[in-house]
Amino acid sequence: MNPVFLKPKKIGSYDEKDVIFLLKDLSNYKLEDSTENREKLVQGGQHYSETLPIEYQPPSEYVHLFWKSLNEYKQKLALYVGITAEQIYRLKGKKTVLVSLARAGTPIGILIRRYLEYRYELIVPHYSISIIRDRGIDENAIHYILQRHPGWSIQFIDGWTGKGAISKELTKACQKFKNDYGVTLDDTLAVLADPGYCSTLYGTREDFLIPSACLNSTVSGLVSRTVLNEQLVGPTDYHGAKFYQELMPVDVSNEYIQHIALEFPAVQEAVKKYNETFTQKQAATFQGMEDVKKIQAEFGIESSHFVKPGVGETTRVLLRRVPWKILMKDTNSPYVRHIIMLAEERNVEILHYPEMSYTCCGLIQPLRSQNNVDS
Structure with a gap:
């Protein structure tokens, strides 16, 4: 196989100047099932x-809360985008290929690409590819990028970290790629928020609300979660995803990007000040796992896979899993308003739990003994 022939096909609602998805379009297949099944x-x-979860379509009150949160935090988001982008530029230089991990990483990758264009008039390529826990990264997509951009440096991007499962998966995948093909890839994962201390390249380690975590495909280019089903995805294919074109009337993906990108001039001085005082960042210690182990023991949870720490991961539990309980450090935090709304909608108990470094944590309902659970 020569992966250069795997020419990507247009998928999603983003402009291809912002991102090219290296994904096989599975829109014609029925992959969704109810959350419980x-x-x-x-x-x-x-x-x-x-398989895929059914896309949650929020009520108008929840959508209103999304926009309220975006307007409140758009400048903060722009600041952390700038801080992250400047680090990438300093470390990798002009010949950098941004590779975001679909789908939470995609809007963050676009914002970083937009920032580099704004700040340095630098147009860098940006691709979004699939990585799947326990199954690795899409190697066909990596081969395509390497052949299109020989001699360039790849920078992997995601939205945030929880326990660090994807960070570890990326490291494992990069090592496998080196062993199999003799190509060294930098496994550093750039994220806006790293509350789990899982990366050395981040905007902040505060566990705050990144509003794109509130929604699903309608803030991620109308692209589903990625799929690796051997009945639909062959060895010469990219990993798959669906393009929810029927949701176009409620798509806010490009508006979300625009709202934050317009704040770049307002945060420029703050980004510059950060760069001037920049010192060596703390190592990736994965110290958030200490909280996870403590919670796991306290609540008698068999597997750490059922403990999902952080604002982003807690939101995902409520949007596409069967939640059991939600732990919150402070129920009055502005970062958890949407979580409280979702928990009330699904009749999920919220417990005050101040002794953790994360803002909140979602616990999944164990249905039976298991060996293979969602990321």
Whole structure:
């Protein structure tokens, strides 16, 4: 196989100047199942990447809360985008290829690309590819990028960290790629928020609300989670995803990007000041796992996979899993308003739990003994 022939096809609602998805379009296949049925299958041994959850369509009050949060935090987001982008530029230089991990990483990758264009008039390529826990990264996509951009440096990007499962998966995948093909890839994962201390390249380690975590495909280019189902994805294919064109009337993906990008001039001085005082960052210690182990023991949870720390991961639990309980450091935090709304909608208990470094944590309902659970 010569991966250069795997020419990507247009998928999603983003302009291809912002991002090129290296994904196989599976829009014509029925992959969704109810949250409850899917949870049983996943906890029973089916890999989470073989199916998709039904896309949650929020009520108007929740959408209003998304816009309220975006307007409140857009300048903060722009600041952390700038801080992250400046680090990438300093470390990798002009010949950098941004590779975001679909789908939470995609809008962050676009914002970093937009910042580099704004700040340095630098147009860098940006691709979004799939990585799946326990199954690795899409090697066909990596081969395509390397052949299109020989001699360039790849920078992997995601939105945030929780326990660090994807960071570890990326490291494992990069080592495998080196062993198999003799090509060294930098496994540093750039994120806006790193509350789990899982990366050395981040905007902040505060566990704050990144508003794109509130929604699903409608803030991620109308692209589903990535799929790796051998009945639909062959060895010469990219990993798959669906393009939810029917959701176009409620798509806010490009508006989200624009709202934050317009704040770049307002945060420029703050980014510059940060760069001037920049010192060596703390190592990736994965210290958030200490909280996870403590919670796991306290609540008698068999697997750490059922403990999802951080604002982003807690939101995901409520949007596409069967939640059991939600732990919150401070129920009055502005970062958890949407989580409280979702928990009330799904009748999920919220417990005050101040003794953790994360803002909140979602606990998944164990349905049975399991060996293979969602990321």
